[in-house]
Amino acid sequence: MSDCIFCRIVNGDIPGAKVFENEHVLAFLDISQVTKGHTLVIPKIHKENIYELTPEISRNLFEVVPKIASAINRQFNPVGMNLLNNNGEQAGQSVFHYHVHLIPRYGKGDGFG
Ligand code: 5GP
Ligand code: ZN
Numbered sequence: 001m002s003d004c005i006f007c008r009i010v011n012g013d014i015p016g017a018k019v020f021e022n023e024h025v026l027a028f029l030d031i032s033q034v035t036k037g038h039t040l041v042i043p044k045i046h047k048e049n050i051y052e053l054t055p056e057i058s059r060n061l062f063e064v065v066p067k068i069a070s071a072i073n074r075q076f077n078p079v080g081m082n083l084l085n086n087n088g089e090q091a092g093q094s095v096f097h098y099h100v101h102l103i104p105r106y107g108k109g110d111g112f113g
Contacts, residue, residue: 006097024060034112037076037104049087078104
């Protein structure tokens with residue numbers, strides 16, 4: 001989808017700070033990080049929300065999420081991490097290409113929650 005910002009990152013039309021990439025999945029730093037290392041993990045194929053994911057897309061994505069979380073831990077050394085996925089505008093979704101937020105936590109006053 002050419003009008004989807006995350007598809008444009010997948011295609012290389014606009015830059016993204018890549019954290020991880022394989023055939024099916026891309027992870028990149030959020031443009032406005034709520035904490036240091038805030039990362040988005042997306043399927044390369046355009047799916048709007050969790051309801052549109054097939055079991056295969058879901059499997060491919062969540063197979064690598066723990067690896068990406070561990071890589072973030074190694075690099076940024078947080079004390080915890082939140083995984084978050086907003087589905088629908090009322091739930092806070094602003095980009096309609098499915099994504100999981102990985103939000104490293106650094107303790108009280110880290111800017112999130
Ligand atoms: P949502 O609100 O849909 O759950 O999260 C969308 C996220 O995408 C937001 O945290 C926002 O900062 C991030 N975002 C929006 N546009 C871009 C972009 O062009 N590049 C990157 N890296 N992140 C983006
Ligand atoms: Zn897309």
